[in-house]
Amino acid sequence: MIRKVLSSLFVFLLLFKGHAQNKSFVIHTVAFYNFENCFDTINDPETNDEEWTPTGDQHWNTKKYQQKLENLARVLSEIGTSANPNSPTFIGGAEIENQGVLEDLIRQPKMIDKDYGIIHFDSPDKRGIDVALLYQKKQFQPTSYANIPLYVYKGEQPIKETSKADSQEDLETEDLIQLNTKNYRVYTRDQLLVTGFLNGEEIHIIVNHWPSRSGGEKKTSPFREAAGTLNRKIIDSLQHINPNAKIITMGDLNDSPFNNSVKIALGAKGKIQDVGEFGIYNPFEEMANKGLGTIAFRDSWDIFDQVMVSGSLLQKDYNTFQYWKAGIYNKPFLIQKSGKYKGYPLRHSLTEIGFSDHFPVYIYLIKEKK
Template sequence: MRIPIRIKIVLLLLSSCLQAQEKKFNIHTVAFYNFENLFDTINDPTKFDDEWTPKGAQNWTSEKYNQKLINLARVLSEIGNSDNPNAPTFIGGAEIENRMVLEDLIRQPKLKKFDYGIIHFDSPDNRGIDVALLYQKKSFRPITFSAIPLLLYKKEQPLKAIEKDKESDEDLTEVITEKANRVFTRDQLLISGFLENEEIHLIVNHWPSRSGGEKRSSPYREAAGLLNRKIIDSLQGINPKAKIITMGDMNDSPFNKSIKNALQAKANKQEVPEFGLFNPFENKANKGLGTIAFRDSWDIFDQIIFTESLLQKEFSSYQFWKAGIYSPTYLIQQNGAYKGYPLRHSATEVGFSDHFAVYIYLIKEIK
């Protein structure tokens, strides 16, 4: 595969730091974007989508829906263009109502030429929103994919069942755990396949929200992190050198327990052990960068984290190069109380999202 001269120049600058000889590389962009309420206009009685209908609170008409699709397609086609003129090979997405809206999205003029495939499952989320993966068919061949449920419950109440032992007359207390009030949230989407001729695994996430407060809801996201780690461990058990990328809106920062303790993600490459995980977005958070803003405080909820197997110094196979946050001027609110925030939908304007997109590059030397 020939790659544009611009890519060759940028990557030659990279390679000059490693070796004093000319090298050329192939490049792929892996992106994640929270689409923020990508709903169609049709009322689905099985979902809480009444707000996103023509007669709902958002007055969600066909005109607004179509503009939302145009807006999203523009963003998705441009993520990572500073170093790779091709649109992302992989796009993880969140807050998606159904497969139909994704089919409408990839038919947009800005995306149609890239011939994206769709991997999507309906999840049990109360709001009726799902995660999905878009992938360029020319570069990636999916082999297996599944939606792995995250089983959460609001409370666990211990109940004591007391009875007498007939022979000793001794109290026997059995502690029974009653699990009630399941929290229905998004499944974790696992996709395995081949990027060109290399096996790769991707997990797309949208972890439980901070509804009820960060501290109170943290155990839910910690459980999501533990499930994620279990999936990764299983894949590494089959192939210790498996290349695994987990991405999504984690609703937690790189410093929270779900990332640091459950996933055990590291910020420094040198600290990542064998089978460990690297999070390039922790250092970006340390610099004050963000993908979402709340009360004038920035945080990075959207992250792409991956295994040590993508941190090798030799580029004979696809390896991580660098990461970024996509936040061009047109995605930023320019005035009003939310000046500087991501430009989201409002009563007067069909925006983009309340999140910025994140991305990483994978590169491989051309022999």
């Protein structure tokens, strides 16, 4: 009797496996990459970009600029292709000087056939670096977008304006902090909210680049906690309108998945079973626990770049788009091969045009084909 039951169970499992294998899915890759100092060569009198000009410290000329764009295009076109042959449907980016560099980027040979659209706003950051979203027009139709400012202030006394990094840690999270001497506002990047339809389903995407650790992690933590609080408010407002809103928030947070800005202010959970109603899941917490990273400092890795999803993308009802899995794109060509920073992300130097001091991150969204 037992043998007959086991035999029947075995046949059932074979049939179930065969049925599952016959299913096919639509897959979309959602990526984020800190482009690290993606500047053109033109001096903008409204920002502190003099370093990235032909006469500046970086001797930034047309040849170097074009190589930077070519390098970025190679990375962006390949993210997530191990499971999805198409390049990312969505690319969130940070450290972008202006709309013009994005237009130059999407015209690169490795990008142009994907027909990317651009959503970008100039932010009040005094270095002139912004966030943006690239999207494949044939897959996603935006219906609304807004840049939401982050208002943070430096106590009662202004700190000294910083235009150079004071340590290697500051270099890894470089940011110009400039204060309005009347109200001591710290000028930083806005948070970009984009809403639209992905193959007919409404999706909300928030792109972030939270205030840096320049000046010290502990001292600047309140700025990033404020950024997490603002992110949570944006998500709350979307879920108030539609409790089942599908939301993705991503960016360079300048904090790990365990810092207060992410765990408390935003309220992200590292385990799917802990994500309650209106909750946020952060798949990069588990990766951080394993010692993986997107940025390195003194041979210690951390994950500042993260993509998180609302609980509505965790339902496993593949009749609609759902979260599948996440990853860090850290292929060998993106890694420094020698020298003091061997094993680190291959970034720009005066003698080599690299990629970025960050590795890109990504998630997949999937839906069963009908």
